[in-house]
Amino acid sequence: MITKAQVKHIRSLEDKKYRSESGSFVVEGDKMVLELIQNQIEIKHIYATKNWIDIHRTKLKITTPLTEVIDSELERISFLSSPNQVLAEVYFSSLNFNEISGHALLLDSIQDPGNMGSIIRIADWFGITHVYCFGQCVDVFNPKVVQSTMGSLLRVNIRSIQIDEVAELSSKSKLIGATLGGENIEQISKTEQMILVIGNESKGIRHEIIDLCTQCVTIPKKGHAESLNAAVATGILCHALLC
Amino acid sequence: MITKAQVKHIRSLEDKKYRSESGSFVVEGDKMVLELIQNQIEIKHIYATKNWIDIHRTKLKITTPLTEVIDSELERISFLSSPNQVLAEVYFSSLNFNEISGHALLLDSIQDPGNMGSIIRIADWFGITHVYCFGQCVDVFNPKVVQSTMGSLLRVNIRSIQIDEVAELSSKSKLIGATLGGENIEQISKTEQMILVIGNESKGIRHEIIDLCTQCVTIPKKGHAESLNAAVATGILCHALLC
Numbered sequence: 001m002i003t004k005a006q007v008k009h010i011r012s013l014e015d016k017k018y019r020s021e022s023g024s025f026v027v028e029g030d031k032m033v034l035e036l037i038q039n040q041i042e043i044k045h046i047y048a049t050k051n052w053i054d055i056h057r058t059k060l061k062i063t064t065p066l067t068e069v070i071d072s073e074l075e076r077i078s079f080l081s082s083p084n085q086v087l088a089e090v091y092f093s094s095l096n097f098n099e100i101s102g103h104a105l106l107l108d109s110i111q112d113p114g115n116m117g118s119i120i121r122i123a124d125w126f127g128i129t130h131v132y133c134f135g136q137c138v139d140v141f142n143p144k145v146v147q148s149t150m151g152s153l154l155r156v157n158i159r160s161i162q163i164d165e166v167a168e169l170s171s172k173s174k175l176i177g178a179t180l181g182g183e184n185i186e187q188i189s190k191t192e193q194m195i196l197v198i199g200n201e202s203k204g205i206r207h208e209i210i211d212l213c214t215q216c217v218t219i220p221k222k223g224h225a226e227s228l229n230a231a232v233a234t235g236i237l238c239h240a241l242l243c
Numbered sequence: 244m245i246t247k248a249q250v251k252h253i254r255s256l257e258d259k260k261y262r263s264e265s266g267s268f269v270v271e272g273d274k275m276v277l278e279l280i281q282n283q284i285e286i287k288h289i290y291a292t293k294n295w296i297d298i299h300r301t302k303l304k305i306t307t308p309l310t311e312v313i314d315s316e317l318e319r320i321s322f323l324s325s326p327n328q329v330l331a332e333v334y335f336s337s338l339n340f341n342e343i344s345g346h347a348l349l350l351d352s353i354q355d356p357g358n359m360g361s362i363i364r365i366a367d368w369f370g371i372t373h374v375y376c377f378g379q380c381v382d383v384f385n386p387k388v389v390q391s392t393m394g395s396l397l398r399v400n401i402r403s404i405q406i407d408e409v410a411e412l413s414s415k416s417k418l419i420g421a422t423l424g425g426e427n428i429e430q431i432s433k434t435e436q437m438i439l440v441i442g443n444e445s446k447g448i449r450h451e452i453i454d455l456c457t458q459c460v461t462i463p464k465k466g467h468a469e470s471l472n473a474a475v476a477t478g479i480l481c482h483a484l485l486c
Contacts, residue, residue, distance in 0.1 A: 222369050224398050226393065239483065
């Protein structure tokens, strides 16, 4: 049985302000919560149906706080349109940030939660270990972002970055900017270590970051669309540069 | 000044049932409505602010019904979180469907409006002239799809298709299925005419369509994500197969 205070607390985690205060965020659904457990991420609290608990109890640490909920209670705390058996509150601090070792993405103000989630999934697919968020990026612990990463959030190192750190990164790695007027991506030689820079959905990459890029690249166009969705462009560029 | 009946009618066009009855759908915002006009698409009715009308009146056909609205009225009829000066109701029948001439996409039950919009934009970017929708695809005239195509809806031929027509297409063109266990896309030779098949976000391509495919292809994976977002995968495959 869930308390009113618990409902209020979980619902408050939709807002970045409350996530920062509490140091935690929400992960939902059987598949993603099992990934948390497999990856030994420290869970603050689990809310699950009796059926889920019966099946998975032995996988949980004995010290993990656990509240059994009925479907209507799960609906009250869930951010999904179709809640799925279990919801976990997780500490930010349980996700490690390791130093850069391979390729990375640098995002300048990606604002759509679906795009941010898809981009983190792309990084995980192509073995890109780090994602840096610059400017007004949507918070990666926003419930919509968390769900759309499909678990990749747990495997990619993600953090916010300021302009001086971007300058430092650019002195060590090749920064490749995705723009509409760059070199044809087909003509770019593959590189050992690179940081692909993706700009805001409508404004692209800001000038101060473009100035730090070693080169700018463009996906060849054969038709008439003015641009591609930011996540789609990220996927195409990662494939072209890394495969 | 807008009437109550007009507000009710426009709002009803969020539902496929009412769009079918009325034979029309909604396009919003300065940029997209100007594309309608440039492409000589027949507009059923325009609702616009005084400022927009003052600037663009000469571009409109004299026979196009036009209602001046104030911002608060535009907010009542708009499907956008930030309404933008103008909203047009457009007849389906004003969009032509031309017979297949080049590459095409075949979508099996793409359900997310954002994915559908991004995929239509990808088709337009890569010069793919036709998109066929099979199974339970989200309706392309859904307001969220229309807006996320960013105008590409007007330049790509899109229609629903049944299984017997898919069989007929497969007898004329090479059907290439996007699956998780196909041949590495890097090893596929580029082809003159092909129809790329993209499956549902969670279930992939159904067996009866897979059986009609000439070959199945996969994007090489270097990391750990289980899959890529359907629109992202479409973009990568179109680039790999067509550029």
